[in-house]
Amino acid sequence: MTLPSTADVIVVGSGITGAATAAAAAARGASVVLIDKEEGPAREGSGRAQGSLRVQGRHGAEFPLAQEAVRLWTEAAEDGDFEMVTGGNLYFRTTDEELPVLRHLVDEAHRAGLTDVELLDAERTREIIPCATGPFQGAMWSPVDAACQPEKGTAYYVERARRAGAHIAHGVKVTRLLEAGGRITGVDTTAGPVQGPAVVVGAGVWTPHLTRTVGLKVPIMPVIMSELETEPVEPLFTQTIRAFGFGARQRPCGRVVVSAGLNAKVTHDVTLADLNGLRLWLPRALSFRKNLKLHLDTRRVLQQIRHRSTLSTGLVPDISPEPWVDRPLVDASLARLSNVIPELRGARAERYWGGLVDITPDGLPVIDGKAGPTGLTIITGLSGHGFTLGPVLGEIATDLSLEGRTNRPIDDFALARFTEGSVARPEMMI
Numbered sequence: 001m002t003l004p005s006t007a008d009v010i011v012v013g014s015g016i017t018g019a020a021t022a023a024a025a026a027a028r029g030a031s032v033v034l035i036d037k038e039e040g041p042a043r044e045g046s047g048r049a050q051g052s053l054r055v056q057g058r059h060g061a062e063f064p065l066a067q068e069a070v071r072l073w074t075e076a077a078e079d080g081d082f083e084m085v086t087g088g089n090l091y092f093r094t095t096d097e098e099l100p101v102l103r104h105l106v107d108e109a110h111r112a113g114l115t116d117v118e119l120l121d122a123e124r125t126r127e128i129i130p131c132a133t134g135p136f137q138g139a140m141w142s143p144v145d146a147a148c149q150p151e152k153g154t155a156y157y158v159e160r161a162r163r164a165g166a167h168i169a170h171g172v173k174v175t176r177l178l179e180a181g182g183r184i185t186g187v188d189t190t191a192g193p194v195q196g197p198a199v200v201v202g203a204g205v206w207t208p209h210l211t212r213t214v215g216l217k218v219p220i221m222p223v224i225m226s227e228l229e230t231e232p233v234e235p236l237f238t239q240t241i242r243a244f245g246f247g248a249r250q251r252p253c254g255r256v257v258v259s260a261g262l263n264a265k266v267t268h269d270v271t272l273a274d275l276n277g278l279r280l281w282l283p284r285a286l287s288f289r290k291n292l293k294l295h296l297d298t299r300r301v302l303q304q305i306r307h308r309s310t311l312s313t314g315l316v317p318d319i320s321p322e323p324w325v326d327r328p329l330v331d332a333s334l335a336r337l338s339n340v341i342p343e344l345r346g347a348r349a350e351r352y353w354g355g356l357v358d359i360t361p362d363g364l365p366v367i368d369g370k371a372g373p374t375g376l377t378i379i380t381g382l383s384g385h386g387f388t389l390g391p392v393l394g395e396i397a398t399d400l401s402l403e404g405r406t407n408r409p410i411d412d413f414a415l416a417r418f419t420e421g422s423v424a425r426p427e428m429m430i
């Protein structure tokens with residue numbers, strides 16, 4: 001793989017963050033190189049997402065970004081086919097205890113100007129989703145939310161970057177960020193160095209390994225979420241569905257993608273890296289201990305001992321191994337979904353997969369162009385809901401790389417929040 005020796009913007013990671021950044025920066029006339037260690041795009045988080053492009057049910061600070069992102073996804077769908085469906089999002093309520101949570105989420109949405117978000121009783125919910133003939137109490141509804149096939153959406157943005165002139169390099173690992181005199185000057189890679197005044201790191205769970213090379217600590221805990229996909233069934237619903245215990249969407253081909261939904265149980269491989277930032281993680285781990293399955297990853301611990309480091313870039317795998325899948329968890333979610341949509345009873349699961357999620361201590365992203373050397377932008381910690389945001393993250397990273405500032409509201413996502421004052425605890429595990 002031959003890399004250009006220089007670029008205006010060097011982007012690390014061809015998940016949705018990096019792909020959308022490369023496309024936006026190249027469209028604005030910059031010379032761009034997009035580098036990923038894997039052999040193609042979307043091999044990590046972005047290719048494993050459920051594919052809900054969800055606006056509702058977010059922290060207030062994320063609403064403006066999510067609204068713009070869904071608008072950008074909708075415009076992109078006129079240019080490429082990635083199974084985009086705008087069917088709205090339903091949060092099903094199956095118990096009384098969930099009502100205060102959903103009321104709070106509706107209030108947050110209204111405060112952000114999303115006045116279409118509303119609470120429905122079961123009868124009105126069934127007018128929107130007639131196949132939901134099983135027992136439930138109501139739902140929270142947002143008509144603007146959408147869905148797409150995530151690996152196709154990411155590949156679309158990579159292709160769009162290529163069309164706009166970006167150089168795409170798969171199978172190349174970035175081993176170090178380069179800086180001189182407080183400015184970023186490029187990156188070192190397994191295919192040689194690339195020099196440039198702006199570097200965007202969208203490296204998902206591996207971001208802390210790279211930022212450490214310029215002395216920046218980014219608190220990310222990798223956890224695994226699981227999904228399944230059924231055999232094709234008759235067309236039943238176009239909405240994305242979320243609830244405590246299940247989440248789903250139906251693809252245009254009839255397959256139903258099922259996740260464990262709100263506040264899902266996740267798996268974390270315990271390693272020596274967990275000793276970094278214990279102050280930040282312990283409160284979250286303790287309050288969500290029922291949602292956290294811990295496995296000791298002895299192979300990784302031995303590697304860390306051999307490297308005498310928990311964050312060396314030598315510990316970033318060239319090709320990431322398949323994450324462990326919690327099949328019983330998502331089988332149970334399919335059973336709960338089938339309780340609400342009885343026509344899904346008997347639908348066979350044909351594919352299971354797990355994906356690494358980059359969670360932060362407060363469950364909010366890190367979007368920051370000021371934390372490190374001038375010219376470095378970090379976008380990570382998308383905490384299990386960042387696929388939606390991809391296109392707007394690309395615009396933000398481009399603003400920061402080419403203009404040094406952005407008009408989009410990102411102050412709440414600064415890395416400094418983890419070192420200045422107390423850190424808010426999220427309301428749910430994921």
Ligand SMILES: Cc1cc2nc3c(=O)[nH]c(=O)nc-3n(C[C@H](O)[C@H](O)[C@H](O)COP(=O)(O)OP(=O)(O)OC[C@H]3O[C@@H](n4cnc5c(N)ncnc54)[C@H](O)[C@@H]3O)c2cc1C
Binds near residue numbers: 012047048203207
């Ligand atoms: C099971 C699951 C379900 C999800 N469902 C949804 C959903 O429905 N809706 C939603 O909005 N979000 C969802 N998410 C979250 C979403 O997938 C992520 O927030 C988003 O895809 C992260 O994108 P990214 O580009 O930042 O990171 P990634 O997609 O993880 O990409 C990072 C890339 O960086 C590359 N990389 C890392 N280190 C290096 C290096 N040193 N050199 C070169 N390349 C490197 C990796 O190979 C990788 O390709 C889900 C996640 C999972 C796992």
